[in-house]
Amino acid sequence: MPAPKKTVRRSLLVTSAVLSSLALAAPAAVAAPNPSGSPSASPSASPSATPPASMSTVGGARLGRPGTQVNLASGVPVLPKDLSARSWIVADAESGDVLAAHNAHWRLAPASTLKMLFADTLLPRFPRDAKHKVTPSDLAGIGSGSSMVGIKEDETYTVHDLWLGVFLRSGNDAVRVLSAMNEGVENTVEDMNEHAEELQALDTHVVSPDGYDAEGQVSSAYDLTLIARSGMQKKDFREYASTVRAKFPGKTKKGKKGKTVRESFEIQNTNRLLSGDSDVPVYEGIAGVKNGNTTNAGATFTGVAxxxxxxxxxTVMNPEKPDHNEVYKETARLFDWGFKAAGKVQPVGELVPPRGAAQASAQPGANPSGEAGGSGDGGSGTAGTGSKPVAGAPTADGSSGIGTALGITGGVLVLLAGGAFLVNRRWPLPDLVRRRTRP
Structure with a gap:
């Protein structure tokens, strides 16, 4: 199907880029591919052992300082002592307050967490029920050892299928097909860099849309958090990011009496805080977002709960501890701290709004609450057939927790679909992404 015109796409970068879970395969699961690329991929350059003395100050001067930034005071819990990540950040998704950070603007290789930017850029462009027949050129240039969802040449997939492949299996093959639909990899990289600039994710430079190690490809914990926040503004993004398992189309074969039959197979999300693992339980209240792992990046993860x-x-980037699932363990400890500290700790910075929204807030008569009516939330459709949302996570009282449907159903959908989560009261939202206030 033809891609939208460039001018239309660029306008969407402004109007849909507002507020705001690649994939790290479990080493114990033999069948799980490395979701961000290849452990044997040649790294662009070894990351420096220490952060720069001076980094970006987007979001506040303290976020540009190396080391841990937190305002500890009476009643504020101490940070976990066993954190080994090169960089991390804890932020309030509603207010945008950064509660604590460590080398927040250190520009590091992002691995497949970069697919969050890919999705936030391209999701609005193609209807989820649109179909595309894969050609050999669509799959050209995929890096050696890349994670793959299993797309086959000459088979037809819906856009919904392809996004499931991106989010659940971090399929670089799915990224390449969607990029081909968007006029190619080069054009998609350009679009992603433009969108990062609009989000004020200025530490980010995209070279490969799938997060595969590439010379000069970087992001930061701060930027990945901005990107996730913007992505979670979109209904489809929330759905895909919180889907635990789904059916994916396989090969078309001849069945009985000569009829053709399309096989399918199950894929599971490799975000271990969402799906669980032998040494990592499902995190209570988790709703995504994305994980990644490459030679150059190490393990990376951005989560929302x-x-x-x-x-x-x-967001946690590159834990130095070699323990299995360490990136998830450190993320869980930071979540635990953040929920205890929220409302008690003074922030050290903030998540800035996209440029378009910041400009809109300066317009006369702008509604500072951002809660006025308008069109939908930037995504379309509902959960597709065969996809299953977040599995229930037990709460302290033993009942099925809020993780059961965060971002998909029930009361928590209100948070993620346009309530407190989506309304940064410091600046208004463009009409396209405001919550509907009436049917």
Missing amino acids: ERGGKVLLV
Whole structure:
């Protein structure tokens, strides 16, 4: 299907880029591919052992300082002592307050967490029920050892299928097909860089849309958190990011009496805080977002979770501890700290609004609450056939927790679909992404 015109796409970068879970395969699961690329991929350059003395100050001067930034005071819990990540950040997804950070603007290889930017850029462009027949050129240039969902040449897939492949299996093959639909990899990289600039994710430079290690490809914990926040503004993004497992189309074969039959197979999300693992339980209240792992990046992860009316975003980049699932363990500890500290700790910075929204807030008569009516939330459709949302996570009282449907159904959908989570009261939202206030 033809891609939208360039001018239309660029306008969407402004109007849909507002507020705001690649994939790290479990080493114990033999069948799970490396979701961000290849452990044997040649790294562009070894990352420096220490952060720069001076980094970006987007979001506040303290976020540009190396080391841990937190305002500890009476009643504020101490940070976990066993954090080994090169960079991390804990932020309130509603207010945008950064509760604590460590080398927040250190520009590091992002691995497949970069697919969040890919999705936030391209999701609005193609209807989820649109179909595309894969050609050999669509799959050209995929890096050696890349994670793959299993797309086959000459088979037809819906856009919904392809996004499931991107989010659940971090399929670089799915990224390449969607990029081909968007006039190619080069054009998609350009679009992603433009969108990062609009989001004020200025540490980010895209070279490969799938997050595969490439010379000069970088992002930061701060930027990945901005990107996740913007992505979670979109209904489809929330659905895909929180889907635990789904059916994916396989090969078309001849069945009985000569009829053709399309096989399918199950894919599972490799975000271990969402799906669980032998040494990592499903995190209470988790709703995504994305994980990644490459030679150059190490393990990376951005997650969103809700408890007690608070919605937090945590990004962790490259833990130095070699323990299995360490990136998830450190993320969980930071979430635990953040939920205890929220409302008690003074922020050290903020998540800035996209440029378009910041400009809109300066217009005369702008509604500072951002809660006025308008069109939908930037995504379309509902959960597709065969996809299953977040599995229930037990709460402290043993009942099925808020993780059961965060971002998909029930009361938590209100948070993620346009309530407190989506309304940064410091600046208004463009009409396209405001919550509908009436049917």
